[in-house]
Amino acid sequence: MDQVKDELSSVFEALGNDHRRDMIVLLSIRPRSISELATARGLSLPAIHKHVRVLEAAAMVHRRKIGRTNFLAIRREPLRLLQQWTNQFSPWWGTDAESLDNYAENLAAQTTDKEKKR
Amino acid sequence: MDQVKDELSSVFEALGNDHRRDMIVLLSIRPRSISELATARGLSLPAIHKHVRVLEAAAMVHRRKIGRTNFLAIRREPLRLLQQWTNQFSPWWGTDAESLDNYAENLAAQTTDKEKKR
DNA sequence: CATACACTTAACTGCTAGGTTAAGTATATG
DNA sequence: CATATACTTAACCTAGCAGTTAAGTGTATG
Numbered sequence A, B: 001m002d003q004v005k006d007e008l009s010s011v012f013e014a015l016g017n018d019h020r021r022d023m024i025v026l027l028s029i030r031p032r033s034i035s036e037l038a039t040a041r042g043l044s045l046p047a048i049h050k051h052v053r054v055l056e057a058a059a060m061v062h063r064r065k066i067g068r069t070n071f072l073a074i075r076r077e078p079l080r081l082l083q084q085w086t087n088q089f090s091p092w093w094g095t096d097a098e099s100l101d102n103y104a105e106n107l108a109a110q111t112t113d114k115e116k117k118r
Numbered sequence C: 001c002a003t004a005c006a007c008t009t010a011a012c013t014g015c016t017a018g019g020t021t022a023a024g025t026a027t028a029t030g
Numbered sequence D: 001c002a003t004a005t006a007c008t009t010a011a012c013c014t015a016g017c018a019g020t021t022a023a024g025t026g027t028a029t030g
Helices: A002-015 A018-029 A034-041 A045-057 A077-087 A097-111 A113-117 B002-015 B018-029 B034-041 B045-057 B077-087 B097-111 B113-117
Strands: A061-066 A069-074 B061-066 B069-074
Touching: A002 A018, A002 A045, A002 A077, A002 B002, A002 B018, A018 A034, A018 A045, A018 A069, A018 B002, A034 A045, A034 A069, A045 A061, A077 B077, B002 B018, B002 B045, B002 B077, B018 B034, B018 B045, B018 B069, B034 B045, B034 B069, B045 B061
Parallel strands: none
Antiparallel strands: A061 A069, B061 B069
């Protein structure tokens, strides 16, 4: 359970960065080398290298070294985890605004200092 | 398009923090005041206040002030955006590992310096 | 009107994400 | 063996996040 949460944390952390999110999209099309990602994103190799480390820490990519080239490919399991987390809210799609108006007034009536009077 | 991407950015940024993710889960159950969130998460009011600002910037919550109490409620639209982004990968669930082994070798054969020889 | 409550704002601090350049390592090529 | 390629590592810098305490603002309550 704790481990699940930590995984989710690292996934959200990884995807919190625009570059890394774009890298994931690129890798979802096809595997790429680190150099390819660097030029695709207009960043230096060390910079991309760090991003790759973060994606690896979140287990969102795996690599295969052939010769001196490192090919990266996407791992979709963490994305399923993300999808699961997101789906917990879907039963209530479209039922947002109406709730607060009623709720807040009722709760206010209950928890305000007026309540203590009774 | 650009605006969509910015929205997505702010959503990922907001959810990149454990506290804020938990706050969203709490608010998905029912609206809460800022003080409630502060005690629920064991943080000071100013700290929670900042987190709320981030969630508001991502349009993930809206507030209603009644008297001196600020009630916060979830807005689920941004979560749908997140779900959409995540779903772009779902057509390929479970087709990860097998791809790289073949791909990398073929690509290596093509793009390696040997290619320049031809 | 005084006091408490529910924030809000300001000012400051520690930490770290994300970038850089420069130097080091591993592999391929002539 | 020399040189180029594809990273990797180290060292450093800057901006901004996430927290704190302390003081300020708006709204009830006696």
